[in-house]
Amino acid sequence: MQIHRDQIVAWLKAYADLLSEKKEYLTELDAAIGDADHGANMDRGFQAVMKKMDELSNQDIGTIFKTVGMTLLSTVGGAGGPLYATFFLQAGMKATGKMELSLAEWSAALEAAVNGVKMRGKAELGDKTMIDALVPAVQALKTAQENGTSLSEALQQCAHAAEEGMKATIPLVARKGRASYLGERSAGHQDPGATSSYYLLQTAADVWSA
Amino acid sequence: MQIHRDQIVAWLKAYADLLSEKKEYLTELDAAIGDADHGANMDRGFQAVMKKMDELSNQDIGTIFKTVGMTLLSTVGGAGGPLYATFFLQAGMKATGKMELSLAEWSAALEAAVNGVKMRGKAELGDKTMIDALVPAVQALKTAQENGTSLSEALQQCAHAAEEGMKATIPLVARKGRASYLGERSAGHQDPGATSSYYLLQTAADVWSA
């Protein structure tokens, strides 16, 4: 089973819709330990992506990802902007010219994407950032793929790992990003970036397994 | 019967005490239709006068009044400062070199004082200012004195006229000073300057009749 270009488009659309819906919630999470803009930032970015969808939707996956990355880069701002931009730009490099991705290809693209985010943000696992959702998700997907798990099952395992990682941010003390200024006071709150990252991978699992 | 220099000094001291006591009340009146400083301003001025009392108390009445006037001029500020300063400076001119004042002399001094306030402030009777207390008071004192009324009775009539004038400011719409910006909204409030003027003349009646 392959992930077709149209499914990529459907995924991005579904994620944009989810962000519109979860915008206030993400902003609330950011209000607790950041500056109350993560929801608005992400929504603005993906609305801009949506505006480009018509002309994008018959491009190859690499072009789609890179355009998404460049669009996020110029519309999101803050910390989330360059991080998600890097995510899609790096994923795009792995998908240049492709009209569909095998599970192995998607796994490699996701790994490249997350490595890009790591390089850009220099955050480690446990710093209470989106890395805490993304890194376990990559690992889960890789393992599932290597074990020959079905696409839909692998995607669910990936999303599940992201969710666990997101929840695991709750007790953590932030050491990167704006939340780090809070020190101990950042513990007890779920990281907004980890939450938006979990949504991204959960949406992939939902849309591509459907 | 005469008003002796020492009685003038006693009057000023009693008035300073009364102002300390009524400071908040005067400021409250000013808060309603002005800028909430009349009590503080007058108290500051008469406290400064009190500091000069030791060296002043063996001067002649003219010198005392002029010094009070100059002291108020440099310590009160606002509208009240120059008006009360003018009051005492003008009264002082009529009392130059005198160690005591007859009722006729006091009446003339008060008239000069109030004319000075009129000239300085250009307010008319009914403009809702201290003029509304002072002008009827002068008139009452003059009439009483011309009718040969006793000093203590004349002073009481003077103070009573000031009180009536003060109360009469309540329904008026202010046409001078800060209260005039309120227009119709100034009606229903007693004028703070008319109130401090009434206190001044009531104190004279009380102290000099005692």
Place this chain on the structure above:
Amino acid sequence: MKKLINKPEDVVREELEGIALAHPDLVKVHYEPNYIVRADAPIKGKVGIISGGGSGHEPMHGGFVGMGMLDAACPGAVFTSPTPDQMLEATKAVDGGAGVLHIVKNYTGDVMNFEMAADLARAEGIEVESVVIDDDVAVQDSLYTAGRRGVGSTVLAEKLCGAAAEEGRSLKEVADVCRKVKNWGRSMGMALTSCTVPHVGKPTFDLPEDEMEIGIGIHGEPGRTRMKVKPADEIVEMLMEPIINDIPYKAGDEVLLFVNGMGGTPLIELYIVYRKAYEIATKHGLKVVRNLVGPYITSLEMAGTSITMLKMDEDMLKLWDAPVKTPALRWGV
């Protein structure tokens, strides 16, 4: 009341000490009586210019003392007119033999105290002219009141007269510049929040969380109307309309547009206000050729704005562009 102050009664003195420490190259501060004077005063042969008023409107007036603007400023207690002894001493300190101009804002207290100071100065042989600025169009029926209040035009008068004096003009000529500003300047202000006078300790007026006061004075004097808060563009219209209706000049004339912050309103909002004010002025055919945007005549920490429009002729443009070197306004030098 939350303020960066120590005791309310020390506010003015401590502020003056701060000014003295911050700007020794520009001004000297004299205490008891309080006045701020140009470091190089008096300047022989130059007309001296002084102004003054209650404190709480900073940078006006102390921040405008220096080359090309005021020679001295007399700060009163917060929102209380200064006293004639301050004005007299300041007048003497800046008199370079060419006379002294008193720029007075039209408030009963200010007018009377400056009048007495002028009398006293004249008695000491100093030539004094006084011009009373009364540009606040919010005051209606000015025949039945103390008259229009002096607000934003005062700042502009101080700049233009300062430049005229610096050029060596005579007292009458400098006062003529001031009278032009008096005749051609129109202002109106509004408040989103009240201010709190330090020694009073509670807000001067109550303004519900969703209301604003249009036509407010710089001491929190009540305005024309109180209403629900509106978008900035509508507020600017409500300020510009009475100004435009009142100006004694017409389409095609050149104007200076001054958007002032009341003390608690940040610059980002003032530029939004300026944008709309400029649009409205232009729509009426007025040519905005100069401007000033910032908190120059404030009302403690009040949030709000005032707009001032002043017709400019060629001479005034030259005077506006002339060098000025004060703590709060500086260019050309």
Place this chain on the structure above:
Amino acid sequence: MKKLINKPEDVVREELEGIALAHPDLVKVHYEPNYIVRADAPIKGKVGIISGGGSGHEPMHGGFVGMGMLDAACPGAVFTSPTPDQMLEATKAVDGGAGVLHIVKNYTGDVMNFEMAADLARAEGIEVESVVIDDDVAVQDSLYTAGRRGVGSTVLAEKLCGAAAEEGRSLKEVADVCRKVKNWGRSMGMALTSCTVPHVGKPTFDLPEDEMEIGIGIHGEPGRTRMKVKPADEIVEMLMEPIINDIPYKAGDEVLLFVNGMGGTPLIELYIVYRKAYEIATKHGLKVVRNLVGPYITSLEMAGTSITMLKMDEDMLKLWDAPVKTPALRWGV
């Protein structure tokens, strides 16, 4: 929320329109991507200097664009870092062939966006150096956080680097000036009230009527402690102590003392703060040889202040005194 704005989403654009209308002689405004650029950019042979950050800190940075300071400023959404495309376009617009310095405040978003912009600009053949200002001593354990935040020193860096570039110094030399400021500048701030981000519509944090937050960041980031409001002198001590404890210089050194207003605090209070800050610096043997007092790096309408101290050497004094002509800082020209 009471603000002089129209729709929250239009705040930045309308502010930029206001700036463009108010200062056409000094700056041009470019929209989509948004940046404010010197009217005469690019200047051949001169190092270009750009900075940027979230809006809401006005006059920083747009108010510092002009001769002797920034060549361009990139305003993001309110309190949100601008994006690399803005920075890239601004970099291209100011490159006069001598390279471009990016002055970056140390916030994760700003740093990453500027990094990506620098990469993109280098890919287009423009030499770029970046210096990250991180002067906020309120941030403790900076090894375990995103590091100290960039605050007041940024304004001073922009002035000094601007003057160095104007002199014709090389990119490395201009960046060296910036690194000196980075090494020698220390700041700390406090808030009496919160600010309200327009699109959020409610205060960033709750501060009871009798409390203040010491060590606050310019986006309302939490500080070191929250406590009952104290007299100004005690507050200044609480800000100066961590600064003095952290400075890598000693008695006898010359410093610039910068007392900044957070947006909602009027000048009268800032001078009271300056007075005490000067006294404390002097008591520690530091010679305050230059100063700046006013709202230069604000946090919307937040009431509060921040203090910045910067050691000055001879070269920096010369650069500070050099002419500057921007909407918000102007002298010598």
